[in-house]
Amino acid sequence: MNQILSLVDRAAFAAGFTDRLRRAGLAVGQSDAAVFGRALGAVDRGVLSDRQKLYWLTRIALVRKHSDLATFDAVFNAVFNDAVFSLDPAALRATSTGPRGEQSLAVPGPHAADDPDTEGLPWATLPRMAAGADSADDEDGTPVWIPRPSAIDSIARIPFDQLDSRQLELIDSWLDDATQRWPRRRSRRERVIGSGRRIDLRHTLVRARHTGWEIADVAYRGPVWRQRRIAMVCDVSQSMQAYTTVYLHAMRVLSRRGRAETFAFATRLTRMTSILARSSIDDAVESASEKVVDRFGGTRIAASLDALLHSPHGQTLRGTICVIASDGWDSGEPEVMERVMSRIARRAFTVIWLNPRAGVPGYAPLVGGMAAALPYCDRLLPAGTVDDLPAVIAAIAEARRR
Structure with a gap:
């Protein structure tokens, strides 16, 4: 049995x-x-x-x-x-x-x-269902436990451009829960902790004052862990129109969750951190769309990334997890992309490139801009459907230096 x-x-x-x-x-x-x-x-x-x-x-x-x-x-x-x-x-x-x-x-x-006389445990099938909402047997009927997919699973394979406003709010809520685990870095500072490996002589002697200067309670020091900064740069050009709204939602969650800097570019770079930090989703996305005046225009990936490196926010890339969301279609020369990506790779802790077309069967990074940037990326991940987002969140949370 x-x-x-x-x-x-x-x-x-x-x-x-x-x-x-x-x-x-x-x-x-x-x-x-x-x-x-x-x-x-x-x-x-x-x-x-x-x-x-x-x-x-x-x-x-x-x-x-x-x-x-x-x-x-x-x-x-x-x-x-x-x-x-x-x-x-x-x-x-x-x-x-x-x-x-x-x-x-x-x-x-x-x-x-x-069968109204059937009783028992639901093993491989469902238990009996009450006759109806108005039936007198409802109170004594066995509840029906029907396994249903979660709301986020129901839209897991729907392309981003086919999502409505309610589904976008659902994705925003899911991203907010999924980013609870924020990547951390080890600070140069130390503090007294029980699991430390180094003896803290000062605090050990302070504790010894209560035991007649007999060292009965040894204090240990350990590192202080802080949140690692994330910098997300999103392509909002014409070729990325189907995915831009979801990426803006992801950038908004990062801006509100912890230490993050967000930027958008098509032909020029626009900082989005302060705009996307608003409480209302619709207001944040609408304001972001208004500020990016070159949205759905051409694509200058290398020039925009180079502008980020030379801007006052270029130093925010040091030790960060740099997330670049783009399909790699660049109107500039591949040599410029290679030079810019080499600088970003040296400055950032790790580089993750999100390409919505990478999940298509048979995809190969043969486009000039994508091929030039690939050697300097630690991870190349697809990001065209909701089903791809858990792998993206896991890659950010478990980021490692190459």
Whole structure:
């Protein structure tokens, strides 16, 4: 029986089992059910094949009071003593009657939801559904636990140019949550920490004053970690029109999240940090679009990057994670791009290039500007759909020097 359990939908089993406990009178909260579901997903099949291990896993996750043990044991025994499992498909669709007239928890068949007398755990199929919203059986009906994709997963493969305003707000909210893990750098400063490796003599002697100058509590020093600066430079030329709005949302999240500098360029460079830091998404994007007067014009990637290096903000690239979002179509000479990118690579901590066309099957960086810049990039990542964004966030959070 337990071997069959190791092959079924664990989330459905967790939902059905906790519902059975609630109907037996055991107070099981949503957080307890969530913990039980995560526990089932974290263990291997060996635990699910051992009834004793499964009992303790379930008991630790769902039982909070000693007085609830009797109810829990009764439900657990009713589930696993009376359950009928077989490799016979006909037996999988059948139900059986256990002792004392109670129905056993066999695997429900495909029409179990339509049978009002069918009870039990949802193993590979759904539990029975209430007859309707106005039915008197709704209060006693078993809830239907239907796994649904998250809202962000539903638009994962939609191209950026096909997203509406509601979906863009959803991406903005998702990016805000995904950037909680900000890259860090080790500062030259040190402070007293418990996990330090160097003895702090001064603080050790201060502590010794309370123990008669006997060194009983040794203080250690360790490094101070600070947020690493991110500089994102976005191409807003005509060839990038389909992706610009989402990139502006990403730049806005970076500007509000931590130490970040954002720039946009087509034929000339425009600093966007102060504009995108506004609270309203629509106002920020609208103001950014108005300030970039050369939006959807030609493309001068190398000239714009060179202007950034020679601007007052050029020093912000030192030790930063430089993110360049562009398709690489440059109207300038490849030699200029190579010279500019070599300077950026020496000044920045790491260089990540986001190319929306890199996710197309058969793509090769053969364009003159992209081919000249590629040797100086640490990562070349696709960024044409929402499905590509998690890899971008992970690359920024786990950036390493080449």
